[in-house]
Amino acid sequence: MTVAAPLAPPAPPARPRADRLYPTLTPAQLERVAAHGRRRQVAQGEVLQSAGAPATHCFVVVAGRIDGVRPSAAEEIVVSLGPGMFTGEATMLSGRPGLAQIRAEADGEVIEIARDDLLALIQTDGELSAIFMRAFILRRVELIARGVSDVVVLGSTHCQGTLRVREFLTRNGHPHTMLDLDRDPGVQELLDRFHITAADIPVILTCGEVVLRNPTNQQIADALGFNDSIDQTHVRDLVIVGAGPSGLAAAVYGASEGLDVLVVESTAPGGQAGSSSRIENYLGFPTGIAGMDLAARATNQAQKFGAQLMVGTGARRLTCDRNPRALEIGDGQRLSARAVIIATGAEYRRLAIDGLSRFEGAGVYYAATFMEAQLCAGDEVVIVGAGNSAGQAAVFLAGAARRVHMVIRSTGLADTMSRYLIRRIEDHPAIVRHVRTEIVSLEGNGHLERVGWRDNETGRVETHGIRHVFTMTGAVPSTGWLAGCLTLDAKGFIKTGPDLSPEELAAARWPLARAPHLLETSRPGVFAVGDVRAGSLKRVASAVGEGSIAIAAVHQVLHE
Numbered sequence: 001m002t003v004a005a006p007l008a009p010p011a012p013p014a015r016p017r018a019d020r021l022y023p024t025l026t027p028a029q030l031e032r033v034a035a036h037g038r039r040r041q042v043a044q045g046e047v048l049q050s051a052g053a054p055a056t057h058c059f060v061v062v063a064g065r066i067d068g069v070r071p072s073a074a075e076e077i078v079v080s081l082g083p084g085m086f087t088g089e090a091t092m093l094s095g096r097p098g099l100a101q102i103r104a105e106a107d108g109e110v111i112e113i114a115r116d117d118l119l120a121l122i123q124t125d126g127e128l129s130a131i132f133m134r135a136f137i138l139r140r141v142e143l144i145a146r147g148v149s150d151v152v153v154l155g156s157t158h159c160q161g162t163l164r165v166r167e168f169l170t171r172n173g174h175p176h177t178m179l180d181l182d183r184d185p186g187v188q189e190l191l192d193r194f195h196i197t198a199a200d201i202p203v204i205l206t207c208g209e210v211v212l213r214n215p216t217n218q219q220i221a222d223a224l225g226f227n228d229s230i231d232q233t234h235v236r237d238l239v240i241v242g243a244g245p246s247g248l249a250a251a252v253y254g255a256s257e258g259l260d261v262l263v264v265e266s267t268a269p270g271g272q273a274g275s276s277s278r279i280e281n282y283l284g285f286p287t288g289i290a291g292m293d294l295a296a297r298a299t300n301q302a303q304k305f306g307a308q309l310m311v312g313t314g315a316r317r318l319t320c321d322r323n324p325r326a327l328e329i330g331d332g333q334r335l336s337a338r339a340v341i342i343a344t345g346a347e348y349r350r351l352a353i354d355g356l357s358r359f360e361g362a363g364v365y366y367a368a369t370f371m372e373a374q375l376c377a378g379d380e381v382v383i384v385g386a387g388n389s390a391g392q393a394a395v396f397l398a399g400a401a402r403r404v405h406m407v408i409r410s411t412g413l414a415d416t417m418s419r420y421l422i423r424r425i426e427d428h429p430a431i432v433r434h435v436r437t438e439i440v441s442l443e444g445n446g447h448l449e450r451v452g453w454r455d456n457e458t459g460r461v462e463t464h465g466i467r468h469v470f471t472m473t474g475a476v477p478s479t480g481w482l483a484g485c486l487t488l489d490a491k492g493f494i495k496t497g498p499d500l501s502p503e504e505l506a507a508a509r510w511p512l513a514r515a516p517h518l519l520e521t522s523r524p525g526v527f528a529v530g531d532v533r534a535g536s537l538k539r540v541a542s543a544v545g546e547g548s549i550a551i552a553a554v555h556q557v558l559h560e
């Protein structure tokens, strides 16, 4: 006799997408919202929020209509909201400037709720939380899909700077339109009109004006007001450095347990995981999840609980010898905190080949996401490496590329590679493995055109007309900026808790009678989690686990 596995109760029928994007609150729900805001009259044509201004309030329509208007063509109405419907999208959670103008289409009445009060409501009312969070997230997805943004990137798909700028915008969830110099007719005219030379590429235009020529990530963040709502002067309970899985987990747990949390991230949330096309071994996602999706969910979750995220600016120095701790960040500002979690992870190892930097982003890539897959559709590609990330990239790119060459220095795929990946690689007709082989040359004019590799057994060198190389050869810890402030192991990873010997603690002048907590470094109140920590497992789940666990010790330190 077979025994059927217990089945989950049937899920309620999914509500239509439009309903979830623009839900209408019931009278009972409206009453609960009204308790957190104030009712007021609005006049036809009144601008409730300008595009590009901080999203400080959400408006719920009681009577009349409210429109969301596209910024670049002032009369294009993105959405029109009637009674029971509410304004706002992801910027309500992040506090960044709104993308659309919000305007009363008719005389009427609204409930106006300040952003902080809305966040408080979302944190306490489970039913409304689901409705608002789902609508805000879906609306951002919709804005990206419809290209509703005031940002145009003028660049070339063969230019490293353009790839970086687009990656920065995409990974920070900011919609933008790309005008490709090599493909879009009429772009040259635009270039001439704005006196743009080749050295200025990529250029970012906002509302038809040149704002930034070949900008840094921080300049983009500043121009688009990504960090405007963040007060850098007050002393936080906790500053987290790095918004990969470990830093985001610490932010979610810290903020949800009432800590005043700021996360500082040099590029965009997601870390290494954000560059993974599909993570299949993370608990609860049986069909896998794209790293960027996981990062976006975690970021929204952290912001829902009130954590703030500063992007485009990295930590440059930690001042160890005073309390509160001080962090120096990219623009020379100082951030003060009573506890610090370092979650800076690791950076990709680079190939030791002359002229490599000329091709980074122009044929040499460190991530294999949907964006890179589009660039090499129908072409041959090379993947360097034999570990899990190389395996994932090979299987993923084999869906788009004509042929995938795995260049492997050792005798085969790594012992650490998951069995399921090994099987898929072995079975895939488009994946070719070249063992005991390494890349010896990269050539091209502006973009990678030829790749040379050497069979280390025979010494034979072959050169192939291949335009895309994905380097997936592991990573080194991002600890250079700590400049001797914390005890590191021989490879530069941060030592914590029981891994710190009495001699190391004495050398670091550990000042307390107690030993360091599990994830605490050689400085009290400074913790290290995830891939940057010596002895960590280098997996998403363990990074998330460590970020969450550290919060318990942060509470203890704050009460010391």
Ligand SMILES: Cc1cc2nc3c(=O)[nH]c(=O)nc-3n(C[C@H](O)[C@H](O)[C@H](O)COP(=O)(O)OP(=O)(O)OC[C@H]3O[C@@H](n4cnc5c(N)ncnc54)[C@H](O)[C@@H]3O)c2cc1C
Pocket: 241, 242, 243, 244, 245, 246, 247, 264, 265, 266, 267, 268, 269, 270, 271, 272, 273, 274, 275, 276, 277, 278, 279, 280, 281, 282, 313, 314, 315, 316, 343, 344, 345, 346, 347, 367, 368, 388, 389, 392, 478, 481, 529, 530, 531, 532, 537, 538, 539, 540, 541, 543
């Ligand atoms: C392509 C790829 C695929 C992978 N696939 C899987 C998988 O399928 N399953 C799995 O379990 N693991 C996978 N991994 C490993 C997993 O992604 C990592 O273990 C995990 O991301 C580590 O998280 P972390 O938060 O510790 O560090 P990271 O993810 O490295 O994040 C660190 C963050 O800190 C930021 N940062 C660095 N220095 C500074 C500074 N000075 N100031 C401010 N911010 C800074 C970085 O920009 C980064 O966002 C993969 C890794 C890669 C590269």
